[in-house]
Every structure is written in C-alpha cells, then in structure tokens.
Amino acid sequence: MNKKHCAVEMEFSYGTGQESQRLLLSFLLLAAWEAGSGQIHYSVPEEAKHGTFVGRIAQDLGLELAELVPRRFRVASKGREDLLEVNLQNGVLFVNSRIDREELCGRSAECSIHLEVIVDRPLQVFHVEVEVKDINDNPPVFPATQKNLFIAESRQLDTRFPLEGASDADIGANALLTYRLSPNEYFSLEKPSNDERVKGLGLVLRKSLDREETPEIFLVLMATDGGKPELTGTVQLLITVLDANDNAPVFDRTLYMVKLAENVPNGTSVIKLNASDLDEGLNGDIIYLFSSDISPNVKSKFHIDPITGQIMVKGYIDFEESKSFEILVEGIDKGQLPLSGHCRVIVEVEDKNDNVPDLEFKSLSLPIREDAPLGTVIALISVSDRDAGVNGRVTCTLMSQVPFKLVSTFKNYYSLVLDSALDREGISNYELVVTARDGGSPSLWTTASVSVEVADVNDNAPAFAHPEYTVFVKENNPPGCHIFTVSARDADAQENALVSYSLVERRVGERALSSYVSVHAESGKVYALQPLDHEELELLQFQVSARDAGVPPLGSNVTLQVFVLDENDNVPALLASRAGGSGGAVSELVPRSVGAGHVVTKVRAVDADSGYNAWLSYELQPAAGGARSPFRVGLYTGEISTTRALDEADAPLQRLLVLVKDHGEPALTATATVLVSLVESGQAPKSSSQALGGVAGPEATLVDVNVYLIIAICAVSSLLVLTLLLYMALRCSAPPTAVACGPGKATLVCSSAVGSWSYSQQRRQRVCSGEGPPKTDLMAFSPSLPQGPSSADNVSLKNLIHTNFF
Template identity: 80%
Template sequence: MLVYRPRGPRDWRLLLLLLLVAAWKAGSGQVHYSVPEEAKHGTFVGRIAQDLGLELAELLVPRFFRVASKGRGDLLEVNLQNGILFVNSRIDREELCGRSAECSIHLEVIVDRPLQVFHVEVEVKDINDNPPMFPATQKNLFISETRALDSHFSLEGAYDADIGANALLTYKLSPNEYFSLEVPTNEEQVKPLELVLKKSLDREVASKLLLVLKATDGGKPELTGTTELHITVLDANDNAPVFDKAVHRVKLLENSRNGTLVIRLNASDLDEGSNSHILYSFATDVSSNTEASFHIDSDSGEIKVNGKIDFEETKLWKLQIEAVDKGNPPMFGHCTVLIEVLDINDNAPELLVTSLSLSVPEDAPLGTVIALISVTDRDAGGNGQVTCSLTPHVPFKLVSTFKNYYSLVLDSALDRESVADYALVVTARDGGSPSLSATASVSVEVADVNDNAPTFAQAEYTVFVKENNPPGCHIFTVSARDADAQENALVSYSLVERRVGERALSSYVSVHAESGKVYALQPLDHEELELLQFQVSARDAGVPPLGSNVTLQVFVLDENDNAPALLPLPGAGGAGGAVSELVWRSVGAGHVVAKVRAVDADSGYNAWLSYELQPAAGGARSPFRVALYTGEISTTRSLDEADSPRQRLLVLVRDHGEPALTATATVLLSLVESGQAPKASSRVLAGAAGAEAALVDVNVYLIIAICAVSSLLVLTLLLYVALRCSAPPSEGACGPGKPTLVCSSAVGSWSYSQQRRQRVCSGEGPPKTDLMAFSPCVPPGSSSGDSGEQQDIFGNDVSTAILEHILCLLISIA
C-alpha cells in the first residue's frame, strides 16, 4: 500500500484541499469546508461560488447573492469578485463550541431569480492554542510522618480547553525520593491524580518538601502547565478519614428547589477521640460556581442544592470533597461526587423568521419560497425535538430543508382580488410533557398582476340624441371597472374605428380617453342617419394590457326641420303648387273635384300633415271644401249659375311639428256646362269615372286585404313597443324625452315619404323607405267644422277613400 507523506507546506495544503473535496462530495448535497481556528483574516476557506455551480457574473446584481450565519456574526465572508469564502474575523473554537467534539459554522447561501437556498457547513478544526491549566498554581499538602508507605494523596488534574490529541495530557512529577505520581487510565479521568508515598517521611530530617507537577498536552507543538506542591510533614495523627466510595454518582433534576438533598457522604477514621471526629468540606480549589450552587453540611456530610441548577448551563457537576479529622496534625480524606443533571422541559422553542420578499405576485408558481424559518430548543432529547405547523386554510405550507430549518412555500394558487394579504401564524411545539410552544407571525402581501380585463355594466347601451345637435355635444358616458389595482386598473377608452358609409366613424363621434365621455363632433341629421351603432374599447395600463368592448346604439331623433312638399297630380293641368281642373256645373254636393298631395321628409308628428282651405277674398263662402287629412277637394252644395266660372282655391298644408311648418297649394277650378267640356277634358273625366267604377268593383277584395295588412302592422307595432319597454333606453345629454305615439285622422290616413334614407347598423344594410302608419284619432286643435266635414266624407264616399289609402299603403310597401 502506498502512503503519501507530505514533504513541505505546499504538499500539506494540497492534502488539505483533497480532504475538503472528499468531505464536500460526502455531504449529501451540502458543501462542507474546514478551517483551522485562529486563522488570520483573509485565510482561504473554499471556492464557494464554483462549488455551488454559480457564475461569478451573477453573484451580486442579477441574483442578489447573500450569506446568512445564525448567531456567528461575521466570522466568514465571501468575496463577490472571485466567489471565494475567506476568514473575516478571529475564530476561537473554544469560545464557539466549548469542548464539543464537533464544531462547525452553518451558513445559508441565498440567491434570487430563481430563489435557491444552499446549506454550507464549515468545520472549525482545533489547534493547540491552549496550554494545560491547573486549578491553582500552588497546592498545600499536610502529611503525617506516620503515614504508611504506598499512601495515596489526591491531586486536582490540569484542564485543557482544546480537544482530541491537543487535550490529551501527560503528567510528570519533579524528581524526588519520597513520592511518585499515579495517573488514572480511564478516559473520564474521574479519579484524581494521586501522589503515592514511596519512602517514609521524617519530619526531623525534612519538615517541608517542594515538588513541581508538570502537565503536557499532545499538540504539535506541545504546550505545558505547572503547579507547585508544598508538602508539610506533620507528626502524630497517623490515620486519615476514609470515604466508603472514592467516586459517588448522583442524578439530579434541573430546577430542583433550594434545600433538595443531593447525597449524604460517609467517611470513617480508625483513630479515637478528636482524631476520629470528621468534618466535611469542599476542596480548597473548588470553583465559585460550585459553592454558589451546592452546600455541604460540615458535620453530617449532606450535600444540598443551594442555587439554580440549569441543565442548559451545566450538564455534569464534578465536586471534590475533603474529610478532615480533628487530630493534631489533622489528616485528610478525599472523594469525588459526580452529579448528572437531568433535563426537564423548561425551555420553549425559539423561532426565527427571515422573509425573502415583501410581496408575492398572485401568479407566482407553486413551490415559490416566501420565507425561511429556523427553530431551536435548548432542551435535550424529546424535550428538544420540535415540530412546526402552519395556521390551516391558507395557500402555503412548511417544507423541512435541513435539520431545524424550514421553508415557507406557496402550496396553491393566489388571487389578489379574493384575498389581498395573509396573516400566517407559525407554531413550533416541542416533544416534552407537557409540551411547550412558540409562535411567530408572518405577513404575506399578494402583489397584483394584470389578470382582469375592464368590464362594462352592460354589453350594449341605447342612446337618444336630437338631430341638429351642437358640435361637441356630450351624448353619453361609458364606464368600465377593472378589478386589478394601481396601473393594472387604470382604464383608458377609445373608439373601435370603422366606416359609416363613405366616412370614418371618428368624423361623427369621439370618446375622451380618461373620462369615457362620448361627444358628437358634428350636427346629426335624422333624415340622413337614423341609427349610429359603434363600439367603444376600454383597455387597462397593465403589461400586457387587457381590454373589452361595449356597443353603443345612438338613435337620432327627428325635429321639425322640413316643411311639407307638394306633389304634382297625375293628369292635372298644373304642376307643383298650382293645379288646374275642370268641374261640371251639374255635379251635386259631395263630389270630389280635385286632390292636393303633399309629403314631409320628417317623421312622426313632424310628418303628419293636415289640409285646410283658406278663405276667399271678400269673405264670400266657397262652394268647395278640403278634407282635413286626405287633401280631397269636394263640393259642399250643387253648383248654380251664380257661382263664378273660375274658382281660385288656396289650400294650406301644415305639419304637426313644434313649431309647425306649412306649404300652400293653388287649385284653379273652371266651371263648365256639360256641352262645353273639351275633348281632352272629357277623356280625363271619363277616365276618372271609369277608374272610380273599377275601384268600386274591387272594393270587397281591398277591404279584406287592408284588414290583413293592418292586423299584421298592428301586431308588429305592438311587438316593437313591448321590446322597447322591456329595456328602457338611456338618454344622452342632448337627447329629448320619451318618443310620443302619433295618431292620424278618423279615416285612417297614411302619410309616407319616398325619400331614400340610410340606416347605419352593425352591418351596412341597403337604404329603406320611411313608412309611417297612424291609427285613427282626432288631433289637438281641430275645429268642429272640420269634424263635420269629415263626417260628410265618410257618409258619402267611405269606400273610395279606403281604396285610395290602401293603394297608397301598397305603394309604400312596394
């Protein structure tokens, strides 16, 4: 077998490096180093970044590399430039771990992005830096000259703060002819050192002896300590007290009350009288802690508790007891009392919580580390075994990472909109009976992410706006709510641009980005645009932004801005506002001689027309009248010779708007005898008579048709009104009140317009004819005379009027 023997300091360092690598590989995933105590500042310990697999460039800024050492101050430090772990301040193993066989510094290396926690143990190696120390530099011994050969005299051994070979002591007594040194061989060194008398003493020859006891440890280099033994040779009393046992072992519960009996010692002396009267006491070199914790009765030899007994401070007491008789000179006996302190559960666990972040994103992945928790318990055995638990019903859990170290990690998904922060309670409970516990509070704030789009209260809004509104008029306000927070909830509004006919939507309306107010940029014209349907988009300021749309239906309400327009009569002699007709003088009362036709580009009441005859010049009563809603001119009586052969009638056409707009039609009537009518006129009258007869023939069929069409129309109107009432429309700032139902005359007149209008919806549909139907009623302000005229019309020619209106309806539907 080959044995490697280092030849110099460099070889020793190489061997130490190999041992460190081997120890690191055997650490079950942990990094282990070792460093000798009392190493100078800057002493190399290990390449911690390299051994943990971390790049030097990401130590400080990208991943925020940091090292935590619980209760160890700044003994070790990492050079972030080269990733080397080095000694930062003096390391005293004895101060750090006492005489514990194992001594190590536990480091937690924490890096972010992603969060990782590494555990590093640095073993502190002992060096021989403490010499053996005797309890006292001088010890006085009084030995009678009558003591028999091979008598033993106990001595207090030296103490070495080092461990292992560095604390392995050897003793040597200075050369003399009387005494030899007996060293115990057991490892506990329970028995004291003893001087053994090898030659009888003679006080007359040598009354005092000075010996030097030297202790040497096993370190390299070795250190020594000495004490002087001053021996006084006494005469007479030749029997020393003797204890029944040289070593007494006792168990004592910690926190025992003062006065609790520990042990009663017993020593005997073969002498008689005062030479056999024994007094008990602690050895002269006993520590002050012993005298503060225990009391020995000098007469009875009882040792009782006299102070605080704490297992966590001292687990084993070693008492040196002397028994001295009252002889002259006195003689001494010695024994050792070993008191083992038994632990009781008198220390609650201690929790230390290290939070790694102030808040946790609500979309953090499962297993994200929130905080590091360490727990300690100063008790031993089951009293020091600690289990940790977390307040239930929270989306977190505790994961044990190393010995008494835990990580608080995310166990289920978070939602800031449901719970914005959590108050967690970590409970540590030991295994004692009864058990003790400690709690620590951890506050976890959930950080918002943009996971909620803005939402509107409704998917669609209906807005009514009067036409001819002023430019820039505020017509509606949209509002969306975002459940997120801060900039993720900051909503801005914009139009979803599209084409309205040949123009862009943005030329009609605009929306304020912050307030959501919708403005009409130009006056709207009901005759051009009845319905403007568009979408407004709401988008938040998150990254990435989220958004949603809402639909606005803007109905443009009609105003009375169009006057009635006269239509030319087919086959009439005039055009526009003048109509010429020939009238037979032989016609009777109620005969229709002409009809005035007019339309209005408006709708509703604004397009509901009425006709009235203006009074003739001079106040003469005219033999003609005009129907209020049909515009038919008929005779009020039979014509006679006194009537002027040329009649000039002015018909005023008025709508029902506010204010009302009017138009005037001039009707020229020529009264002729039956033999004077021109051929052309005869043909016209004959054609009119034939058409009237044809209309009378189909009267029955048309009545049936109008009933069917009217029923369908009424059903459609009722359905439309029901739908509109079930969802009341909202109004804009410029909108009027609720639309008013419009009625027509008692004859069921139909007013229609052939003007082509464009209806703008979500899709570009073809233009439709504006058809308006009115149910019979009497308009406000109509005179009683008009009502009488209407009754005459109905009595004389109801069927003809109905047929004419049906034809108008059919034309409108076509």
C-alpha cells in the same frame, strides 16, 4: 503429566448377623461402582491456545474410537462447557476456548475443571478432572497509581506509616511479592514477612522532617512478583509535610455523583457530605467550604452549610444553561494550623420539557406571482428547542386547506412551498399559521404566522356588463354632447386593471366614425362630435374597445347602437307642378253645374320628418269678408271638393287658401293657394280635366287607389304584427337601454279624421349600422270608402299605426 487412577478404598469390619449383611451389600455396591466409574487427572496451563492437546481421553477410559459415536459419547462440565472439547474422530481432549485461572478460580490455590464423561449402551459415567496451572500473567497492582500522605513535621523518628501493598492475581511463586523503595534520606521501607505477627508493609521515618526546608517528598514504591519472567507494579508516594495538627479531615468518598432535576425550587437538598478527623478538640472540628478556585457559576447556584456539610440549591438550575456542575469542597479542621480534606461533587442536571420550540422565518420570497409554478419556495423556516432528547425533537405542521405545504429540507429546517395553483382574483392574500410541536410529554408548541400576498398577473381582460347597449339620442344635439358612458371592469390589480377606452374605427358612408363620435380614454364617456340628423342617419352602430395596461395588454369590445330620434325640424313641402311654397297658386276651372262632393283638385304635401312630425293635416282658411265658401278640403287627404251645388250668387273666381300643418311640437305649417274659376257648363270639361291632370273620373281613380292601398296595408299589417312579436321577445332579453340628450318615445297614433292614406316621403333613409341595405320609414293609414255627398265631412280615419322598421 497426565495420570490415570482407578482406586477403590474401603474399610472392612468383621462381625456377625446384621453386620455380615451390611458387609455383603457394601461389597456388591463397590463392585458395581468399579465396573462403571473411574477418575482421570489431566493438567493444562492457563491461557493455552485453542486446540492445545490435553489428553487422550478415550484411550485412557478404555473406550474404542469406533464406539464413541454409537454409544453417544459426550462430555458435561460443571460450569462453563465450552472451555474443553473432545474430538470424536481421535478421542483427544483439547482446549476449545481461552482459560483464565484467575477468572475461573480467583485466588484459590487449587484450580480444576471437573468433567463428566457419559456413554450409553451400557450406561457408564466417568469423572475427569483437569487441573489448570497458573502462569505469571498478572503483574502486581497497587490500589492507586499515586498516594498522598500528609505527615506533620512534629512526628517522631521511627514512626511507622502503614502502606497498602500491591496485589497479584496469580498464585504461588507468581504471586510472591518483593518491594523496593526509591532511594531517599527520610524514609525506609518496612517489608512484610510470612509471619502474621510481624507488621505489614509501611514507611518508617528515619530523619526528622522540616516543612520549611522540604515541604514535599516524592517517592516511588515498586512491587515485583516471583514469576519467570518477573512482573512489576509501582505507586507514586507524594508526602506533604504539615505543621503540627497532623490529622487532616477525611471525606467518606473523594468523588460524589448526584442527579438533580432542572427547575427545582431554591432550598432543595443536593447531597449531605461527611468528613471525619482523627484529632480531638478543635483539631477534629470540621468546617465545610467551597474550594477557593470554584467557578462563580457554581457559587451562584449552590450553597453549602459549613456545619452540616449539606449542599442546597440557591439559584435557578437550567439544563439548557449547564448540563452538569463540578463542586470542589474542602473540609477544614479548626486547628491552629488547620488541615483540610477535599472531595469532588459532580451534579448532573436532568432535562425537563420546559422550553417551547422556537420557530423563525429565515427567508421570505414575497409576494408570490399567481402564475408561479408548483414547488416554488416561498419561505425557509428554522425550528429549534433548547431541550434535549425527545423533549427537543420538533416537528412542524401547516394549517389545512391552503395551497401550500411544508417540506423538511434538512435537520431543523423546513421549506414552505407552493402545492397547488393560485388565483389572485379568487384569493389575494393567505394568512398561514405554522405550528411547531416538540416530542415531550406533555408536548409544548408554538405558532408563527406569515401573510402571503399573491401578486397579480395580467390574466383577465376588461369585461363589460353587457355585450351590447342601445342608446337613444335626439337629433340636432349640440356638438360635444355626452350621449353615453361605457364602463368595463378588470379583475386584475394595479396597472393590469387600469382600463383605457378607444373607438374601433370604421367608415360610416363616406366619412370616418371618429367624425361622428369620440370616447374619453379614461372615463369611457361617449360624445357626439356634431349634431346628428335623423333624416340623414337613423342608426349609428359602432364598437368601443377597452384595453388594460398589462404586459401584454388584454382587451374586449362592446357594441353601441345609437338611435337618432326625430324632432320636428322640417316644414311640410307642397308637391304640385304648379304649386309653390307659401304664396304659390294653383288655377282650376269648375263648371257651375257640379253638385255637392265634386272633387275640384288635390293638394299634395310631404314632410321630411317621421312619425307624428310627418303626419300632415289640411285646413281651408276662411274667405275674406266672412262669406261661406262652397268648397271644403279633406283633413288628411288634401282633396278640395264642393260642399253644395254652385249657383249664380257664387263669385266667378274663388280664391282658396289651404293650410298644411304637421303634428309636431311645435307644429310647422305651409300654405297653398288654389284659384277656382266658375265657368258655364259648356266651357268646363276640358279645362277641368286638364287641371286635374287628365283624370276623366276622379271617383273611379280613387276607388282604384283604395284597392291597391288595402292590399298594401294588409301586407304591412301582417309584417307589423310579426315585427311586434319579435320586438317584444328581444325586449324581454335585451340589456337596458340608455337615453341621452332628450330621450324619445315610440308613439301609437289613432285619429277619427277622414283620409285615405299618406306617407311622409317616398325616400330611402340610410340606417348607418353597417349591416344590410337602407330601411324605409313608412306611415300607413287605413282608408275608408266615401259615404256620399252628405257624409263627406264625417269619413273616419281608423287604426293609424306608426312603426319604424330597423
């Protein structure tokens, strides 16, 4: 029921002077208060639902609904402001949120919510009090659901054992408690009364106890409140019957919570326990012991002082081994029948960053091919840390500047993967170092290394040091002669670097290349299978192939230019229709009237060799009997001429023996016999001209030949200079040459002997290089004009040059 009050109470006293003035002032203040103030009382039950009607506050305060908003109607409460609210549309005060009287006022008999209602224009303040009425929403509650009582069997009848009653958060009849005890033959319940002088709740012993007959008694104590409906609460009473010594030790607390850092040294104090015993003498002296059913691990880690109750560390405390310990402690008195009290100590171990991360390679896929694609997984790495929290949070890093990276796959696992391309020929092995670091402060770290071998792939062909080699070999070499060794290197490994050699077969003239040379497949040695003949083959050019054993195989070729060097193995050969070999004869008719320097005939010879070996000289052998012959022979021309005028003393038949010799080492020779018949002047011309081959004037013929020879020599000399310049340029940039089976040397020959010109043989030498037409081997001599009869023996041979054109 809601009530509205506007009550003003005032006590008047009559007097004069100052008392009259005070009375007038009090009256004026009272009139002002009555005009702007009032007090309204409402009531509402606790736990009322949201929106429950409390009262029409605007109407009760005499305010119009239309002026609530313009006059800024507002409500302020002392304490929580959200319990009650006013609807400005209808002026109703309603419940806005849950109201708990026990939370709001506790055990207070009266509970109200005080509101101040304020309106402006003019300012008015109204006081509103809302009483919260109690409902029976709290059952009686005992301090514990079970209570253990230890009663000695020697206790006298009618002994009272006090009990702690239940409490009810409600008030009034809702908190009026009545107690009932479960039926039993040993105890009765002594109930409390309203008279404070009467003892409170307790058990009264009605029948003597016998521990041997009934060691334990179970009772239920029930408390019921006076609310409607009534609520109840219970507690179980476990009564243990003890022998005499009826007071057991009691600890300050039954449960102790202690924090202990790991790795503390032995002797560190954990906690000091304290128990008390109401008995005296030995019955009150307490000994502290670990409970008999305590775990062996606790006994190995902790020690308790039996006198002081101090628990100390005696073993290694490791958080990773055990995060907490539960220690059961008994306090036993020294009575003849000792009683004990119990407590429990929970020791929580605090973690320290004392464990280095553990790093392990779980799986390795090695070696890795050098052509492996990016992202290839090489290894799976497992990391762990026995510490907890941040101390056990591990991160992994990899050393820098390697073609690998770490990828976090899932918790505590990393994959080592390929991050960039590999080249075994550049780096064939990587020593990778992985570092695992925890998040502790300071952090701990560990490293692990792994050797990553790069497997070879056949990606490199065998390579020769030079693309071409020049080899010089003397002719007439023995069959199977080693002339050169080719060598190719392969940057790959094992089978991929195993090189074998073979000839690149082709035709050399009418024959196969393999009939001339062979190459050893493993060593690369090149052999000449047969004697080589410079006169037949001056240059043999071919290719050798090198192949590795990879799959697929790779290969490359190198070119060999084998120059066959000349040796003096050919005897000079005489050229004349009437000349033969050694012992052959040529007949000539010479008039006795000829003078000195008359050319009788010319011995012609050629040598199949080249160079010095084909350079021929002519000598006239002394006549038999030591007589001086009136004839001479040109050293390099082979022309036989008179040295003086013939006379009658000269024998009519002159037998001349000409020795033809080359310049080889050793020199080879041939001989020619010339028969000269001296005839009178009228008989000679025709036969002489016929002997000389029909030449009318030998001097004129020699001049014509010299003119042609000069032209040819000039052309050849120009070509020679050009060739020498080109050869020098190529020589500076060409690879080093190799010489086998007796190297030869290019030779420059200069001589002062007289001669016009000569060549070894008008023939074409085949140069088996496989490129271009055959070349000509030419020997040229610069001619000199004759100096007359007196100087025929002193004609000089100048600027002899020998060159080979390849």
